Amino acid sequence: MLQAKDLGLALVIALAFISGPAARAGEQTVHVYNWNDYFAPDTLTGFEQETGIRAVLDLYDSNEVLEAKLLAGSSGYDLVFPTTHPFAARHLKAGLYQPLDHSKLPGLERLDPDIMANLAKVDPGNRYLVPYMWGTTGLGINPDRVHAALGEDAPLDTWGLIFDPEQAKKLAGCGISLLDDPTEVFSAALTYLGKDPNSQAPEDLEAAAELIKQVRPYIRYFHSSQYISDLANGATCVAHGYSGDILQARERAAEANKGVTVIYRVPREGAVLWVDVMAIPKDAPNPEAAHALIAYLLKPEVIAAASNHIFYANANSAATSLLSAELREDPEIYPPPEVRARLFTPSERSEREIRNLNRLWTRLKSGR
Amino acid sequence: MKLQAVSDDEPRLGRLINIGLPYLWLGLFFLLPFVIVLRISLAEPALTQPPYTALWEWVDGMLEIRLNLRNLQLISEDSLYLQALLNSLWVALVGTLGCLVLGYPMAYAIATAPERQRVPLLMLIILPFWTSFLIRVYAWIGILNANGLLNGFLLWLGVIDEPLKILHTQTAVYIGVIYSYLPFMILPLYANLTRLDRTLLEAAADLGCRPWCAFRRITFPLTLPGVIAGSMLVFIPVVGEFVIPDLLGNPGSLMVGQLMWTEFFANKDWPLAASLAIVLLAILVVPFVIMQRLQQENEMN
Known part of the structure; x- marks a missing residue:
């Protein structure tokens, strides 16, 4: 045992010396x-x-x-x-x-x-x-699978894909992901409810929390970068995400050429411009x-x-x-002017409001 | 006279160093951080660098002290924190028992193996430490995945028809915890088992005690200090575990380490995160004291 320990220690010390002075002198x-x-x-x-x-x-x-x-x-x-x-x-x-x-x-x-x-x-x-x-936060969609689940004429440019319990239930099988970001998710939920996305009124936030709670069982995961590869390889079919990330997924899907298509849509109810x-x-x-x-x-x-x-x-x-x-x-x-008209910038919240929102978020994610 | 004074002083100095060093160590690496954490837990979060308020201020010759006790109130009132704490203790308990059940036979087998095989066997226990802990936990994602190694193997065997959902469940957290902390159980047990006086077992056998009886009445009680040491080495760090539940668990299997992370990173509420740490410490002191008592009793016997 002692020998093994000593050997391990020697190895650690040796590694520290090898990796230590990596930066050459005078180099910025x-x-x-x-x-x-x-x-x-x-x-x-x-x-x-x-x-x-x-x-x-x-x-x-x-x-x-x-x-x-x-x-x-x-x-x-x-x-x-x-x-x-x-x-x-x-x-x-x-x-x-x-x-x-x-x-x-x-x-x-x-x-x-x-x-x-x-x-x-x-x-x-x-x-x-x-x-x-700059970009927007909207929906990454696998149109083939969403149409297969919801019917051919189902509109794609709507937050309803995530926040309408009926639609979310049908899409849960092919996979829905949300950003792990309370500001973004609450903005989206408030927009879907037709309320001011920057609202700080407790009753509005409660309504949004209730909405998220209803669809919580149909959300596969909350993550802010995992959806890029999952959309691209068909593991999920609806992702709440950043425009460019979803377009990167579109590109990767096209490169892989395995019959997965990905599109990005700015929901007609409105979306965050950042x-x-x-x-x-x-x-x-x-x-x-x-x-x-x-x-x-x-x-x-x-x-x-x-x-x-x-x-x-x-x-x-x-x-x-x-x-x-x-x-x-x-x-x-x-985006063309008519789409730009639907975009909004998140306004600042007080520290206390942010913390309340974040705690609400932790509870929603844990399904309690 | 002079000589005597020197020889009288030296052991005193040596004793001072002997006793002083551990205390210095404890003061520097336990007490001081604890005081810092306690201090943060009584502050209020603020948008500054660092993100909390000062506890006291001199204003016109007046010392103003502001202590924020709302955090402890929030932790005791909000069920989220209580449930996370209970879940952490539960995971730690299951993990400790799992490690004990798996680790005891392994430690016993190594301790009773021929002398020449013991070092290689111990090496096998220590070997995983040569890979980063994070990477080993990530590897379990690859094993437990719906299209991972385990499901692939079971499907190939024909034991199951569709992949088992293990990843991102509480079961995956148990597996990860038991796997990661098993060596911490085995090593103290092994150290204890090798010191076991084998003549006692022979005596027991001579007196008509069968192997199981000898294990129950001699081996196990004598290795109890090892069991306690191993259990503490597993239980205490698992309660505060963050990486394993975050990578292998789901949001429903929330542990207190994850809550601390959220408070620290997402909420920038260092005081609340510090309060959680204090509560956790207070909870951990209880089993520590109980185990200490048990050990003392054991030694007295």
Whole structure:
């Protein structure tokens, strides 16, 4: 026993020495914390080649996890990608970010003036936040299986697929998934009920909770990234998810060519419109390198390549002409005006309201 | 005289270090973190870095102290927390019993194996630790899946017609817990069993006690300290387990570790998460004290 233990210890020590001094002296490193599937495969390698700065990427799939790390402090990240409403707006209030040095960010002027003006409402003078991508939260659908379950003429562009108990019951067999995100799910449920999606009235939230409770038995799981592969391989047929993630699932399904089709729909009742931004945490170890990465991502050809790969619309006006025609003309990515009219931005809630909502959510998920 | 003073001082210094070091260790790694957690549990959540309020403040020469006791109130009033706590204790109990039932025969077999085989056998028990705990739990997803190894094998055998739903159930959590914590049961039991005086068993046999009787009246009571140590090593960490129920369980099999995660990450409510940790600690001290008593009685006998 002693020998085994000693051997194990020796191995651990040896490994620590091998993996320890990996970074070469004098080499700059930028630590990036981004959503899963949110860069093109060559985005960071291109940056490394151009600047010589080593990029280390960590992934998250929910704003909550990012926020928890930032609030704890000393996260060690140089660049993060929060969603503007309500997250980045809240982070600005808590003073989590450092102001940007605009002189180091050539290309800022190429950003969409509408989006910048909108961001300026929470970030006056656009001092802290630079928009990265934007999109909607809607429904990923496997039309063949949904039609097989509900009939050929069943409408697909409705939250009813999830929140109408009759329809959800029929779709439970082929699989429904919801985002593990109370803000998103409650917004969707309130929209389906025809109420203000940002309502904070207790009776509205209770009605939404009751609605979610009714369909809870038909929901296969709550997860914020699992649905991409499950939709693509036909394991589920209705997913509440982010537009680009579902379009990535559509692409993977087409590539696999196993007879699975995936479509994305913005429900006619309305859906969340969100903008993800780039920001540098106040305690970032290497803000210089973070600026360099933002500047690199502001290049039209770089951001266009990312959009072409991840199916999200970017905020760079100069990049639009560089997008593949398929993407530029996709109404699910660049929604036409009548669809845009149905989109809304989540408003901020007080801390107490968020906690109440989250506890309601934990209880709903556990089926109690 | 001088010499005597030195030789008198030295053992005292040695004794001080001997007694002091464990206390220093406990103070640094148990008491201090406990005080920090207790302090957070009495604060209020706030949108700051770190996300909770200060407990005291000097305002114009006045010391203002604000202690928030609402968290304990919420935990005692909201059934969600109580149920999660009960479920955690239940999973820990099932896990401990499962480990004991599986681990005792294994430890016994290793301890009674020929000397040369013991080290390789122990190696087999320790070997899984060379792979990350997380990866081993993930592997169970691959085994228990509807189209995973276990269902594939059973379907191939023709024992079942359609895949068993084990993954994302409470059963999967039991399996994961027993698998992961089995070595913690086996190792103290083994250490205890090897020290067992075999002549006692021979004496029992000479006096007409059959093997089962000898096990019941001699082996088991003598290895009780090992059983207690192993049970504690399994029970206490399982109560706070997060990874296993999160990966293998379902939202209905909520354990207190997951609730703490939710409070910490989703709600940014560090004070409530800290309060849960304090309640959990208080609950765990009870079995600890009982087991301590049992052990003392055992030693006195």
